[in-house]
């Protein structure tokens with residue numbers, strides 16, 4: 405089958421690889437119809453993720469049709485149209501029983517290498533989906549592939565961010581970062597009743613998108629986000645700040661924007677082991693800080709319902725739709741900040 409494989413930093417190729425097979429009774433194999441490039445695929449592309457062997461199929465956002473079904477799978481049958489989470493969850497371990505799917509003792513991340521279960525990715529014609537009953541969701545006929553492909557990762561993460569940020573009706577929310585996850589978080593914050601969302605970035609096209617969905621855009625190269633937030637809040641600071649970048653600079657800025665007693669939700673992916681954090685400011689403000697890899701399985705149904713009822717449309721983020729063969733070009737554009745969301749069709 406055709407698939408995109410990683411070879412070295414900024415060297416990804418499309419070629420022939422062995423197709424996947426059922427390995428475990430709880431597996432299904434799906435034929436991918438739509439897959440996408442995620443911001444966390446860029447970490448691999450740029451060589452920031454250890455444990456990716458040359459030749460690994462990467463990618464973890466997907467929609468497809470069930471082709472083969474393991475004998476232990478209960479919820480799905482051949483021909484079902486499905487999407488799924490970026491990582492598997494067994495549904496049975498101590499963590500899964502408490503809906504903390506991120507920490508599933510048997511979890512693997514699609515296309516993320518040795519330290520995440522060595523599971524092949526989904527930028528391919530077929531993919532093996534372990535623990536299908538928990539990992540997958542059924543796509544309603546009214547929901548397009550281009551909408552459903554966001555649910556198991558970027559959009560689920562946006563719901564997770566709003567949830568751990570405790571966004572309440574009337575809140576002033578600031579989101580640091582206007583990549584796909586940042587922009588979706590802004591949309592979700594409005595569905596949770598935020599009064600105003602301040603959107604911080606430095607890429608003009610992304611800020612323009614944020615403005616179109618009702619945010620106050622702040623270009624960090626031209627304006628001080630703290631001054632904007634203070635103006636909106638009588639100098640208090642934002643009720644909720646969501647960090648959606650994953651750098652020391654962004655985290656420090658996010659901390660500065662939170663009001664005393666407010667909440668900082670950190671969903672950016674950090675690869676560094678350690679770096680300085682403005683702990684005195686966080687301490688004096690008594691802010692709540694929550695963070696972590698998104699518990700997306702807990703929000704997939706809610707995200708689907710929001711799409712189904714027309715409350716938000718993640719597919720509005722798509723700037724490029726390419727055939728899988730042209731995936732390397734998609735990575736190039738995304739890496740340069742010229743594409744917001746790249747969709748790949750098999």
Ligand SMILES: [Zn+2]
Pocket residue numbers: 442443444445464490557558
């Ligand atoms: Zn991702």
Ligand SMILES: [Zn+2]
Pocket residue numbers: 493494495496497498499500501507508509510511
């Ligand atoms: Zn589990």
